[in-house]
Amino acid sequence: MEAHRAPDDEIDAALDAVLSPGQDIVVGQGNGIPSRLVAALARHREQLNGSRLLVGWLLVDELPRLPGTEITTFFPSGPLATRAGMERHRAAYVRRSLNELAVGLGPAGSLPVDVVLAQATMPRDGRSSFGVTVDYALPAARRASATVLECGEAVPWTGPRTTIEVDGERVRACAVDAAPIPTAPAAGGGASPMARELLRWIPDGATLELGLGKWAGDLLAGLRDRRGLRIHTGLAGDWLFELEAAGSLDPQAPVIATDAAGGTDFYAALERSDRIALRPASFTHDQRLLSSLPCLRAINSVLEVDLQGRVNTEFGTAGRLGGVAGLRDFAGGAAANPDGLSIIALPSSSRGRSRIVASLDESRAAFAADLVEVVVTEQGSADLRGLGPAERARALVAVAAPEHRPALLEAATEVEML
Numbered sequence: 001m002e003a004h005r006a007p008d009d010e011i012d013a014a015l016d017a018v019l020s021p022g023q024d025i026v027v028g029q030g031n032g033i034p035s036r037l038v039a040a041l042a043r044h045r046e047q048l049n050g051s052r053l054l055v056g057w058l059l060v061d062e063l064p065r066l067p068g069t070e071i072t073t074f075f076p077s078g079p080l081a082t083r084a085g086m087e088r089h090r091a092a093y094v095r096r097s098l099n100e101l102a103v104g105l106g107p108a109g110s111l112p113v114d115v116v117l118a119q120a121t122m123p124r125d126g127r128s129s130f131g132v133t134v135d136y137a138l139p140a141a142r143r144a145s146a147t148v149l150e151c152g153e154a155v156p157w158t159g160p161r162t163t164i165e166v167d168g169e170r171v172r173a174c175a176v177d178a179a180p181i182p183t184a185p186a187a188g189g190g191a192s193p194m195a196r197e198l199l200r201w202i203p204d205g206a207t208l209e210l211g212l213g214k215w216a217g218d219l220l221a222g223l224r225d226r227r228g229l230r231i232h233t234g235l236a237g238d239w240l241f242e243l244e245a246a247g248s249l250d251p252q253a254p255v256i257a258t259d260a261a262g263g264t265d266f267y268a269a270l271e272r273s274d275r276i277a278l279r280p281a282s283f284t285h286d287q288r289l290l291s292s293l294p295c296l297r298a299i300n301s302v303l304e305v306d307l308q309g310r311v312n313t314e315f316g317t318a319g320r321l322g323g324v325a326g327l328r329d330f331a332g333g334a335a336a337n338p339d340g341l342s343i344i345a346l347p348s349s350s351r352g353r354s355r356i357v358a359s360l361d362e363s364r365a366a367f368a369a370d371l372v373e374v375v376v377t378e379q380g381s382a383d384l385r386g387l388g389p390a391e392r393a394r395a396l397v398a399v400a401a402p403e404h405r406p407a408l409l410e411a412a413t414e415v416e417m418l
Contacts, residue, residue: 007176011040011150014172018115018146019047026105026140028118029056029075030235031181031261032133034150037117037174041066052112055080056136057325059181063089074101075323076314095314095366098135098234098258098326099285106139106282116141119178120149120164121156127163128173131155132180132260132267134162135281147171152178156271158260158278182263185217185238192218193378194345198299200381201343201374202226205250207293209233209330211300215345219299224248231255232293234284234326236276238262241269249275258284258326285326290333296340298330303346306360307393307412309369309384311344324366331371341373348377354404356396358411375399393417 015037019025025048028034041048042064049068058078063071071080071091079085086093096104104111118137120128128149130138141147141164149166151173166173195218202208205228210216212235220239223229224246231240231249236257243249255276260267270276283289290296303322304312313324334340346355356377375382375396382395393412397405 007036007174008040010174011036011148011176012043014148014174015040015044015047017172018148019044019051021047022050023048023052023114024112025051025053025115025117026113026137026144027053027055028116028130028133028137029135030059030133030259031183032119032131032137032155032259033059033181034117034119034178035060036176036178037148037150039064045069065089073323075325077322093314093323095324097285097324097328098281099287099329101136102139102281102285105136105143106280107143109139109143113140113144114146116144116147118147118149119155119180120151120173122151122153122175123166123173124157126165126167128166128171129155129157129159129162130164131158131162132270132278134158134278135258138162138164139280139282141171145170149173150178151175154179154264154267156180156260156267158270158276161280162278180260180267182267183261184263191221194347194376195219195222197376197378197381198343198345199223201341201376202297203295204228206230206295206297207232209296209298209300209334210239211235211327211330213299213301213345215301230294231257232284232290232296233257234259234281234330236260236270236278238266240276241266244275256284281326281329285329285333287329287333287336290330291336291340293333293337294339296334296337297343298334298340299343299345300327300330301346302327302344302366304355304357304360305344305346305372305375305396306357306365307396307408307417308359308389309372309375309392309396310360310365311367311372312360312364313366315364328367328371331367335371335373342371343374343376344372345376348379348399349401349404354400354408356400356404356408358408389417
């Protein structure tokens with residue numbers, strides 16, 4: 001690393017050294033997206049000609065236009081969050097879970113990877129930590145021919161299992177004052193009806209996985225009264241330290257996650273913490289491991305649930321919105337766990353539309369209905385375990401918004417579900 005270089009000069013030199021036409025390039029995602037490296041790709045269009053760029057959760061406003069490059073995403077978001085955005089960038093969606101990506105891009109995987117662009121800490125004793133975004137980026141970097149790291153002192157060191165050797169050739173570190181994107185904690189308004197329903201399913205000593213959902217902030221208030229909770233989740237956040245301060249967590253159990261998102265104080269605390277261990281998604285999202293965790297409660301949000309119990313995680317009213325990400329991994333692990341529960345939480349309606357729908361087109365069903373065991377709305381809980389088709393439909397209609405129940409019952413009758 002040459003300290004006298006301007007940050008953009010250092011980035012351009014590193015990219016010049018590793019990019020060539022026809023490569024498969026993997027980009028880190030989420031709060032640890034290497035935004036300076038992504039922006040710099042516009043200056044290297046010729047070297048990217050014929051290449052394929054894999055991106056995930058984009059917490060940036062802009063994505064460079066790269067006419068000669070094929071863009072693939074498993075989680076349409078940010079500039080790719082709308083049909084128009086996907087078309088503008090000529091991007092394609094591929095349905096893959098985080099575990100499938102981490103395993104497929106990892107050392108023994110079969111998914112192609114030549115170059116990785118990621119955010120990381122400044123090197124310490126010749127190694128850099130991948131900070132708040134470990135998931136598939138670190139396994140891919142361990143296999144790629146070349147990796148370029150966007151580094152900064154504000155990126156938290158998240159443990160020895162998140163590191164890679166920086167040798168200046170295969171792995172290059174660029175000192176550019178990188179920092180993870182700060183996000184506000186989930187706002188909570190107290191014990192909402194949905195939070196109260198969710199708490200019914202979470203006993204003391206449960207192992208929790210919490211997905212992204214507006215209910216998360218409300219749920220936190222009730223979880224403070226639980227004891228002996230274990231955390232094995234995809235995304236760690238500020239709420240972990242709140243639960244620890246409340247005495248809710250099992251003090252002997254490490255907190256396991258693959259990514260982290262929070263405010264700047266949270267990232268500083270993450271650096272100092274010996275409680276939170278980030279690991280690649282090939283470990284955190286492994287269904288064999290998840291199926292063995294004690295009292296696993298995997299709680300996730302979706303866009304729609306149909307009367308069979310199938311879920312839509314990908315399509316909104318304006319087109320494709322999101323992907324399966326880690327939901328399928330955790331739902332599958334929890335459903336296979338004799339001591340676990342796969343729980344889906346969603347509001348019963350939104351903007352006058354029912355979120356419980358009669359039937360999903362096969363292409364919109366993210367995974368089989370048997371991976372959904374409990375559906376929770378503010379109207380109550382539908383326990384689908386052991387139910388036949390007609391019983392499942394009735395249970396789901398009962399947690400739909402009251403004004404939509406007659407139409408759902410009529411639709412179920414028409415297709416002979418009832």
